[in-house]
Amino acid sequence: KQAAKTDSAKALKVGTDPTFAPFEFVDDKNNTTGFDIDLMKAIADDMGYTVQYENSAFDGLVTSLQAGNYDAVIAAMTITPDRQASVDFSEKYLMAEQFIAVKKGSPIKTAADLKGKKVGVQSGTTGQTVAEAMGITPMKYDAIPDAMNDLLNGGVDAVVADSPVVLYFIKQNPNFNIQYVNGDFSKEYYGIAVKKGNNELKDKINASLKKLQDSGKYNDIYKKWFNV
Ligand code: GLN
Known part of the structure; x- marks a missing residue:
């Protein structure tokens, strides 16, 4: 060895x-x-x-x-x-699932509330797949940090991404006033x-x-x- x-x-x-x-x-x-x-x-x-x-x-x-x-x-x-x-x-x-990152106070409380909203995803991911399966045309980013930046800037209303990544982002950036919604999507x-x-x-x-x-x-x- x-x-x-x-x-x-x-x-x-x-x-x-x-x-x-x-x-x-x-x-x-x-x-x-x-x-x-x-x-x-x-x-x-x-x-x-x-x-x-x-x-x-x-x-x-x-x-x-x-x-x-x-x-x-x-x-x-x-x-x-x-x-x-x-x-x-x-x-x-x-195991992971898709969570929805939103600003604190957002009207988005469930996955259904994403309809008609500007939704960010990472290109080619299961986040994109679940958004599209709901009939949403998401904004696609190369990387989640770019999508999160746009969420902070108000460029998108929500970001759909893997639960551990959303949770980690919130934990690392407590002063960004981001919270998550569990979209009740399938386990991955x-x-x-x-x-x-x-x-x-x-x-x-x-x-x-x-x-x-x-x-x-x-x-x-x-x-x-x-x-x-
Ligand atoms: N788990 C998700 C997927 O496979 C996201 C992976 C990633 O962005 N690195 O699509």
């Missing part, structure tokens, strides 16, 4: 979009960090690999993985039938994506993920980012 780690051929190329705190983001020391980053490192360590990140906007990750630009993608990516047509996923590693499960048919890598990732879950290491990472 030690020998493997010094072998540069054993670097796993992983695509991500580091604008999605607390899953993958760039901290004030310019390090890419987050729950997914810690999880991917633990998985790669167990497999005897190092990780080399390649950044992309979220909506380009699946295509780039298909094109062979990466070995895997970790990006708080929900396992959906649409994506499963293009790439394969590991076992699920986290994140997976690590690999190129379609790359069963060898998928099986290795799954085996390591299971080890981390059994050993309590997964739980330590979870607690670090979601302090429960």
Whole structure:
């Protein structure tokens, strides 16, 4: 295992979009960090690999993985039938749902109240999918921080995004006067994506993920980012 780690051929190329705190983001020391980053490192360590990140906007990750630009993608990516047509996923590693971020005092109290409002989403995400399924044409942003900025500026009335991301944003920015509405949308499960048919890598990732879950290491990472 030690020998493997010094072998540069054993670097796993992983695509991500580091604008999605607390899953993958760039901290004030310019390090890419987050729950997914810690999880991917633990998985790669167990497999005897190092990780080399390649950044992309979220909506380009699946295509780039298909094109062979990466070995895997970790990006708080929900396992959906649409994506499963293009790439394969590991076992699920986290559950989330769509929450609606609004300004305190907003008349938006339920998902139904989004109709006729200006709604921001991150392009290519399940947030976009749920908004469009309601007949809304959302404003699409490359990254959630841009959408949140527009919410603060009044450019949009609401932002639909993954629950842990909305909760983290509110917690990190208590003076922004943002609150969330639980949209009661369906539960989603994140997976690590690999190129379609790359069963060898998928099986290795799954085996390591299971080890981390059994050993309590997964739980330590979870607690670090979601302090429960
Ligand atoms: N979980 C959502 C999706 O898969 C959002 C992911 C993200 O923006 N990084 O579409």
